[in-house]
Amino acid sequence: MNCAECRDQLVALSEELLNAGEQQQCLAHLEACAGCRAEYKAITSLHQRLVARGQTAAEAGLVAAVMRRVRQQQNQQPERETIMSKLMKHRWGFGLSAAAGATAIAVIAFVTLSPKAFGIDQVIAAYNQVRFLHVKTFAGDQETPNEFWIKADQQGHVEKARYHLPQTEDGEKLITWTPEKAEIWFKGKHGFVTLQTERIAPMMQSLLEQSQPQLFLKGLLEGQKSGKVGLRMQEGPGDTQVIVVTNGDGQKQVISIDNKTDLITSLAFYHVEGTNEVLRMRTEFSDYNVQIDDKMFELQDELPPDVRVADRLHEVIGVAQGTLTDQEAATETVRQFFQALKDKDYKKAGLICGGETEASAREELGSFNVAKIISVGPAELQTNWVDHGFRVPCKLEIVLANGHTYVAQPGPYVRSGDDEAHPDRWNITGGINLAENSGE
């Protein structure tokens, strides 16, 4: 072994990486060569110094403390550039300042930044608030989407809405809503209800706000401040920008933004399970500010003539609870319903039965003559219902027009709260089957 070969191996020697033969050769050369010996001594000496340095610092763990302070500093200095601040500086970011004073700047920014084919006026309008919107949502692998058409006022509040739900527990439903009146067409059940409700507006408002980048990003900003989400931006397919939001619970959200219009075109929610990502919900936003005809928000003209109609808008439905317990109220409601049928008071029967019109009630139940109410109740609490509700088993003596007499055993379902303005009133929601073999 010559000096050059030996020196090549000195580090390996000091690290004890040589095999027995190599080590022996190397040591033999060192024995004979003072120059290489000195070199080796220098290497081991430095090695020992470095080992000591490493031992000094072995316990040092600064990452968590430093990053905590860094985050605190960042929160104190919101102008510092972060992914979020970059997002905010993007064209659709300024809306966060939200103040009316920002509008002038906004318009100038648009004129210089967005000479878009979409139409400058429409972009500005869409940016400041979406007035018309068409939304499709796909839950999991649902093929036919739920569809929503929304109209908002100048303050960005939902004014009118229409939506189509192809698959619900009640079958296919088509719904329109205004603050004054809601219409629900149970296509599957061939029924139609008009009522006044405040329950639909928040859902529609939430959909509308999801479509608005500045509102949506505000939500992300809050999430990021609380340290709950991670964000990433990347180029998407076509001319789109994609923001990927992830939280620690295996949830992922992918937001697509059209570069031409700066509007959100879709949101997708995924759940990460192991290495798989399962699509939970996809929402597509389209037809931003494409005018929707007011006729779309009224179903009257679309209804088939023979649909069963319930009017909860003009009539007070059901039976008041008064001082009765829930169970007693349920039984009393059903008792009054069958008494009304016995009395041939179809107006009252219809009202107790979810507000069905007199004509509908007569047509549906007129052929059954209730000769005698044998028993009503006791009411059975339905624990699997979302809201409190009861089933009330009954026995009735029925006489048909041809004189045939039998005992029917229906079990109507009863609950309170369907009429938002009169939450103390109980009404029948189904389960009225007066046919001969019912209840068997």
Next chain:
Amino acid sequence: LLGDDRDKFAIGRETLNFYILFVAKPGRMALYTDDMNPSEREMIPDWTDQEYVESSRNGCPEDFRLLVQRYQKPVFAYLAARMGDPLAAEEAAQESFVRAFLSLKTLRKPEAFYAWLLGIAGRVAKEQFRSAARRERDREAAEVMRTEAESDAKEYPLEEAMAALPETYRQVIVLRYYEGLSCQDAAVRLGAPLGTVTKTLSRAYAMLRQELAAREHTESTTIQSNQS
């Protein structure tokens, strides 16, 4: 992720105090947590100091974590040697990193991050001596303290000398000694053959010795000229 199989995806086992960070770079992405174990970290490709610096100041401040991770031990060892007090050194090291983060925009040569960081650490150490002096209302005592501390531990020039090494060489020294990896483990970590690691170490030693010798020479001539 996103059907892009170039992306790497790693999540720590702890879900409490879970903090996700993205390292966004075309074709590469990783998620980090504070509690990630070493084998999980190995999935994450290493970037150069320059890449981390640029990413930290271009909207991914969480990437700064990787720079802290990389240099926390050399900086701590340096300060412990200069200050002679591990507790004070830890505080000063924290302060140095935070200051570095806050002035990251002023760093003109991102590739020289380590040298720059060490400069900041040196200033923090000096400041702490000064404020100790102020507290004690006795500059002389502080001066004595400083000289004693510095003369007790003459090893801190090692970390300074490391600043002169090209990053690849410094990286091997940090992994081998400050992270305490064996040559084999360092090879795995760097995705390089063992022979490359020992050759790099060998070259790093030579450069370090040269650098240390130059420093000792400067020091001794300064002392001589001061005495004459």
